[in-house]
Amino acid sequence: MTRSLIEQWLPAQTIGAESMRERGASSALPPINFLHVWWARRPLTASRAAVLASLLPAWPSETEAAEDPQAAKILAGLKSEFPGGEAEYRDWYLKALGILGDPVAARAEIKEANEAGIKLDGNGYGYPRAFTVSPDDKTIDRIHRLASLRADVGDRITVLDLFAGGGSIPFEAARYGCETIANELNPVATAILQGTVALPAELGPEFAITIREWGTKWADRVASRLQQFFPKQNGESILAYIWAHTVPCPTTGRPTPLAPDFWLARGKAGRDVAVALEVDRAAGTCSLRIVEGPEAKQWGNRSTYKRGAAESIWTGETFSGDYIRRMGQEGRVGQMLLAVSITRPGVAGRQFRAPTSDDLKAVAAAEAELDRRLPGWEIEDLVPNEQIFEGKETKRSVDMGLHRWRDMFTPRQLLTNITALEELRKLIAEARTELSDDHWKALALYLAMALDKSVNFNGMLSSWIAPQTKIRSTFDRHDFAYKWSFAEFDGAHSLLPWAVDQVVDAYAGIAKLAYRPEDMISPERRAQARIVRGSASSLPLPDASVDAIVTDPPYYDNVMYAECSDYFYVWLKRALRDTWPEFCDLVLTDKHGEAVANPTLFKDVAAPARRGRRRPEDGKTAAELADARYEELLTWSFREAHRVLKDDGVLTVMFTHKRVDAWDTLGAALLDAGFSIQASWPVHTEFEHSLHQAKKNAAASTIFLACRKRENNEPAYWTNIRRDVERAAEEAAKRFADLGLTGVDLTIATYGPVLSVLSERWPVYSGDLDADGNPEVLRPDAALDLARERVATLKKRGLLGGRDVEFDRVTDWYLLAWNDFGAAEFPYDEARKLSIATHLELDDLAKQHKVIKQGSGTVTLLTPAQRHTAGGLDPDANSLPTWLDRLHALMLVYDEGQLPAARAWLNRAGLDGDPRFRDLVRAALHAIPRVKVKGEFVRPEARILNSLRATLFEDIPAPVEETPQATQGGLFEIEGTLGFKLPGELGYDEEEEGSEDA
Numbered sequence: 001m002t003r004s005l006i007e008q009w010l011p012a013q014t015i016g017a018e019s020m021r022e023r024g025a026s027s028a029l030p031p032i033n034f035l036h037v038w039w040a041r042r043p044l045t046a047s048r049a050a051v052l053a054s055l056l057p058a059w060p061s062e063t064e065a066a067e068d069p070q071a072a073k074i075l076a077g078l079k080s081e082f083p084g085g086e087a088e089y090r091d092w093y094l095k096a097l098g099i100l101g102d103p104v105a106a107r108a109e110i111k112e113a114n115e116a117g118i119k120l121d122g123n124g125y126g127y128p129r130a131f132t133v134s135p136d137d138k139t140i141d142r143i144h145r146l147a148s149l150r151a152d153v154g155d156r157i158t159v160l161d162l163f164a165g166g167g168s169i170p171f172e173a174a175r176y177g178c179e180t181i182a183n184e185l186n187p188v189a190t191a192i193l194q195g196t197v198a199l200p201a202e203l204g205p206e207f208a209i210t211i212r213e214w215g216t217k218w219a220d221r222v223a224s225r226l227q228q229f230f231p232k233q234n235g236e237s238i239l240a241y242i243w244a245h246t247v248p249c250p251t252t253g254r255p256t257p258l259a260p261d262f263w264l265a266r267g268k269a270g271r272d273v274a275v276a277l278e279v280d281r282a283a284g285t286c287s288l289r290i291v292e293g294p295e296a297k298q299w300g301n302r303s304t305y306k307r308g309a310a311e312s313i314w315t316g317e318t319f320s321g322d323y324i325r326r327m328g329q330e331g332r333v334g335q336m337l338l339a340v341s342i343t344r345p346g347v348a349g350r351q352f353r354a355p356t357s358d359d360l361k362a363v364a365a366a367e368a369e370l371d372r373r374l375p376g377w378e379i380e381d382l383v384p385n386e387q388i389f390e391g392k393e394t395k396r397s398v399d400m401g402l403h404r405w406r407d408m409f410t411p412r413q414l415l416t417n418i419t420a421l422e423e424l425r426k427l428i429a430e431a432r433t434e435l436s437d438d439h440w441k442a443l444a445l446y447l448a449m450a451l452d453k454s455v456n457f458n459g460m461l462s463s464w465i466a467p468q469t470k471i472r473s474t475f476d477r478h479d480f481a482y483k484w485s486f487a488e489f490d491g492a493h494s495l496l497p498w499a500v501d502q503v504v505d506a507y508a509g510i511a512k513l514a515y516r517p518e519d520m521i522s523p524e525r526r527a528q529a530r531i532v533r534g535s536a537s538s539l540p541l542p543d544a545s546v547d548a549i550v551t552d553p554p555y556y557d558n559v560m561y562a563e564c565s566d567y568f569y570v571w572l573k574r575a576l577r578d579t580w581p582e583f584c585d586l587v588l589t590d591k592h593g594e595a596v597a598n599p600t601l602f603k604d605v606a607a608p609a610r611r612g613r614r615r616p617e618d619g620k621t622a623a624e625l626a627d628a629r630y631e632e633l634l635t636w637s638f639r640e641a642h643r644v645l646k647d648d649g650v651l652t653v654m655f656t657h658k659r660v661d662a663w664d665t666l667g668a669a670l671l672d673a674g675f676s677i678q679a680s681w682p683v684h685t686e687f688e689h690s691l692h693q694a695k696k697n698a699a700a701s702t703i704f705l706a707c708r709k710r711e712n713n714e715p716a717y718w719t720n721i722r723r724d725v726e727r728a729a730e731e732a733a734k735r736f737a738d739l740g741l742t743g744v745d746l747t748i749a750t751y752g753p754v755l756s757v758l759s760e761r762w763p764v765y766s767g768d769l770d771a772d773g774n775p776e777v778l779r780p781d782a783a784l785d786l787a788r789e790r791v792a793t794l795k796k797r798g799l800l801g802g803r804d805v806e807f808d809r810v811t812d813w814y815l816l817a818w819n820d821f822g823a824a825e826f827p828y829d830e831a832r833k834l835s836i837a838t839h840l841e842l843d844d845l846a847k848q849h850k851v852i853k854q855g856s857g858t859v860t861l862l863t864p865a866q867r868h869t870a871g872g873l874d875p876d877a878n879s880l881p882t883w884l885d886r887l888h889a890l891m892l893v894y895d896e897g898q899l900p901a902a903r904a905w906l907n908r909a910g911l912d913g914d915p916r917f918r919d920l921v922r923a924a925l926h927a928i929p930r931v932k933v934k935g936e937f938v939r940p941e942a943r944i945l946n947s948l949r950a951t952l953f954e955d956i957p958a959p960v961e962e963t964p965q966a967t968q969g970g971l972f973e974i975e976g977t978l979g980f981k982l983p984g985e986l987g988y989d990e991e992e993e994g995s996e997d998a
Contacts, residue, residue: 008058016684017103031509038166044131098133215500274300328401384570416491537636556662638673667780680752716761729787
């Protein structure tokens with residue numbers, strides 16, 4: 001069996017650097033990201049790299065060629081194509097990807113220039129973004145010739161993506177001339193695929209003119225119906241209405257707003273603007289003013305809702321989140337209009353004004369108009385009355401009384417969105433009489449996507465970004481987190497013109513990449529994929545019909561795609577039921593058939609979850625049942641992949657997840673489906689500034705697993721291969737550390753090589769018997785836990801400058817937790833896995849040592865001061881049981897009493913000059929993040945340690961400083977933004993991948 005290129009070599013650093021360039025700024029993102037929200041798109045550069053490396057042959061050695069006739073044939077063919085040898089081949093591969101320079105060096109130079117305040121010429125890279133480079137005929141023909149050296153690919157290479165989602169992989173495979181099949185279960189994703197990998201290549205760039213022409217008609221007709229409900233003053237243009245939810249004051253019954261703050265503009269906006277809410281409690285009235293400058297700072301940070309509790313503006317009393325949720329369930333949550341964001345002729349920048357009586361009358365009139373029209377609209381089935389599935393991501397909104405999808409909108413927003421839907425259906429019926437069949441159907445699809453874009457930015461879960469003075473979409477995260485305050489578009493004059501512009505621009509960009517017209521030198525070329533809607537576990541494809549499968553499967557429990565996509569599906573199916581009925585055949589999207597671990601599906605049949613050791617008779621929890629279902633669906637899908645893949649074909653799986661149980665499930669599914677894992681490559685693909693990444697401490701690297709159909713091998717017992725697993729983990733950790741991987745990314749980078757060892761001898765038996773008395777097959781997590789343990793040892797050594805220093809298990813756990821997660825809070829299960837690797841009981845860390853606080857599914861590292869308050873740390877004690885206690889005691893004494901007290905404590909404890917204690921200070925300095933905001937350390941531990949190093953441990957070199965990853969929060973904003981934007985003329989902020997996700 002001859003290898004593919006990805007089984008031998010992949011320039012992961014270079015591909016990662018170019019992928020980060022692709023995702024590092026809104027202006028750099030590919031156009032497919034802006035057509036419609038999808039929650040997990042791979043970078044196009046990484047996608048094309050995986051496709052080509054899965055098809056191209058590895059460069060055989062002279063020894064391999066001497067022993068294998070096929071290897072000899074491949075080597076001869078490669079030498080004929082590349083007389084300069086393997087180096088020339090690898091250089092050509094990068095150029096074929098569109099990487100025409102050195103992005104690793106360029107990113108380092110750009111970083112250095114930015115720090116020095118130097119402006120580099122051009123884009124800093126010296127060549128265009130790789131994904132913008134479309135392969136020419138010469139490159140495509142060469143790829144086919146080279147792929148034919150290794151395998152019988154026929155006239156056209158066939159590439160399959162089992163889980164096509166947002167379409168990155170099939171889009172790139174089609175651009176390289178492959179016969180591409182994009183399979184997808186979700187109807188929203190299937191519609192997105194139709195608009196991404198099918199229609200643009202078929203219709204070409206000029207169809208953008210048709211979308212704009214008919215989209216403008218649509219917007220004008222909606223404006224004529226709605227303008228009375230969005231009054232304007234003195235030629236102004238309205239950007240947004242900014243609202244706060246209200247509940248009745250428990251004492252007076254008057255509506256009191258729930259506002260985390262009152263900022264309208266701040267920080268990056270270049271000025272400070274806020275809402276002043278002035279209350280006359282005696283009269284029972286309140287008034288609103290817009291304030292700027294110093295006065296804005298007095299009002300902006302005021303809060304009437306914070307951390308689950310609210311304060312009445314009428315009495316000053318506080319009331320709980322339980323009361324707020326009860327008001328939501330009783331339908332007693334209202335809205336208060338706080339401000340209007342506008343532009344005025346002759347006045348630069350965005351301005352703000354307080355609501356007028358005309359604004360409030362228009363809101364009331366819109367509600368009355370909605371009441372008048374609803375009965376007729378319901379008869380026509382234009383109202384999204386479907387019940388919201390109470391799932392993992394929707395529960396928080398359902399708890400607030402949002403039970404139907406129509407409840408996600410205020411009355412005026414609902415009036416706007418249904419009016420737009422009604423007019424769209426009329427417009428498409430008209431277009432049907434004037435345009436060809438392919439054109440009017442395509443028009444319907446793209447304008448339906450503009451409607452989806454409208455509802456994404458015009459609902460009660462869209463919000464206002466004060467630092468950027470923009471509206472943010474509903475999906476700033478991968479869920480339906482309730483927004484206590486929100487923003488509303490001007491539905492008459494701004495919403496549809498902006499949405500249509502966004503779709504037109506996205507379509508034109510996609511078509512430019514997917515379609516090349518005929519010229520004097522080259523024939524016409526269309527990058528088009530075949531779209532299959534259905535389950536990956538049952539593919540309508542013949543056996544052994546696919547040359548390569550490249551796929552990005554759902555990441556365990558990261559995103560509940562069906563739950564999230566219902567938000568769009570209820571509108572999409574109403575807009576497209578007469579034109580694309582194949583996308584509109586469900587009431588809601590399929591929750592049971594999608595391959596994700598969703599515990600909500602099993603809540604009615606599961607045993608209750610509880611901490612501590614579980615007994616078999618307790619039954620399985622919902623999470624355990626969800627894990628089993630995810631693994632079952634993934635295994636069935638990979639078995640189908642095994643069936644349709646040719647014997648010499650390659651399956652390349654992209655996977656990003658930091659949790660061991662996610663990798664355990666993936667590994668088990670691949671192994672049970674009959675695959676062996678031949679190679680593993682960590683490619684840095686995730687945008688560091690993504691809210692999803694920052695908040696969840698998610699892995700920044702995507703692991704590429706290159707798999708082949710497993711040949712017959714000799715099973716083994718765990719004891720026989722345990723040392724091989726340890727060796728594979730250690731070698732991988734050292735190799736990937738040299739490439740710059742750290743923290744959790746370094747750990748997960750070892751999982752592929754470890755799974756590869758298992759796959760060589762699968763099935764591997766644990767040495768025990770199962771419930772039926774048969775030899776028990778090992779779970780992959782046994783090997784993954786061992787890998788984590790070995791990597792933990794290497795990481796600790798790295799924190800200590802390459803030396804081995806013995807502390808104690810509690811101290812080791814603490815250092816590794818900071819090193820791995822880079823944040824004080826992280827998932828409970830990850831904390832438990834780390835405790836296993838360090839041979840600790842997690843409960844002891846919480847109850848005995850009080851190093852952590854356990855929450856609902858999370859663990860939080862306590863500061864020295866918090867440990868002292870909790871009774872877990874006493875600096876005056878005669879003895880301290882762990883080295884961590886000694887370090888924290890010194891930090892606490894220094895922080896409370898400064899340098900003299902710290903010196904005295906060190907002498908009293910006998911630690912002055914102690915080399916092991918000095919090593920511990922050094923390790924903690926390097927483990928705890930040194931992120932600063934406005935010159936101040938975010939973490940108090942980093943601040944104290946930095947001061948200790950400067951005063952008591954001056955011989956310890958200062959660690960490299962870090963830069964913050966999250967942007968400063970603003971009005972009603974969950975801290976941090978994704979950074980995926982395509983700013984429109986009016987400045988509305990498109991957030992793709994509620995990356996997250998991304």
